Amino acid sequence: xxxxxxxxxxxVVYEELKRRIVNCEILPxxxxxxxxxxxxxxxxxTPVRDAVSRLEQENLVxxxxxxxxxxxxxxxxxxxxxxxxxxxxxxxxxESFGSRISDETYSRFLREFRRTDCTREELYxxxxxxxxxxxxxSSNRYILTYYDIMSAQTMRYRILSDQDRRTEISQGxxxxxxxxxxxxxxxxxxxxxxxxxxxSKMAIINYVLQFNRDTHNIFRENADSAAS
Numbered sequence: 001x002x003x004x005x006x007x008x009x010x011x012v013v014y015e016e017l018k019r020r021i022v023n024c025e026i027l028p029x030x031x032x033x034x035x036x037x038x039x040x041x042x043x044x045x046t047p048v049r050d051a052v053s054r055l056e057q058e059n060l061v062x063x064x065x066x067x068x069x070x071x072x073x074x075x076x077x078x079x080x081x082x083x084x085x086x087x088x089x090x091x092x093x094x095e096s097f098g099s100r101i102s103d104e105t106y107s108r109f110l111r112e113f114r115r116t117d118c119t120r121e122e123l124y125x126x127x128x129x130x131x132x133x134x135x136x137x138s139s140n141r142y143i144l145t146y147y148d149i150m151s152a153q154t155m156r157y158r159i160l161s162d163q164d165r166r167t168e169i170s171q172g173x174x175x176x177x178x179x180x181x182x183x184x185x186x187x188x189x190x191x192x193x194x195x196x197x198x199x200s201k202m203a204i205i206n207y208v209l210q211f212n213r214d215t216h217n218i219f220r221e222n223a224d225s226a227a228s
Contacts, residue, residue, distance in 0.1 A: 018055060027071065032068055060072055074157065076205065105133060109130050160204075
């Protein structure tokens, strides 16, 4: 049920539906209907349709005529495309804009990543916040817009593929990035970011290969458009 936050109702419904999809409360491959969403979100058709249209543009759902709304599956093709983009963009942002971020910010993240008492939800939020500081430092509206779309996809994959050992390793990788940023060694910080992203990509690919039962869809060139 959406809450009255003072925001425009369309925005509230959009944010809530996106949150449920990104947090995997609504699983990849789920088929939805407008009627079910209206009931679940306690909203009328107009804000629900607006939310679904926006999420389709962000590549989180597909609208299938006369069938319903399908949440995009996890496929190797999607993972490859997402990480090909992140591997180009994020190391570049670290090297180009990392010096705009204060040492206090890096030190704060370093302390948080070294904690051993964080809940998984806290680590997800911390991970997302850390990766966002670099596009924010760029002050480039095109980077910010595209990275917001990528971060939603990344969070969904992170939740699906999370394993205790990977979470622990990922914290260490973030610490290495922070340490090199504090040393103002931007080249090494960018390399550490690249290594972190490669490892994250492999964890997600392993999830897809091990746990996705629909192997036909895994190896499609584009699992989500094939059924459209």
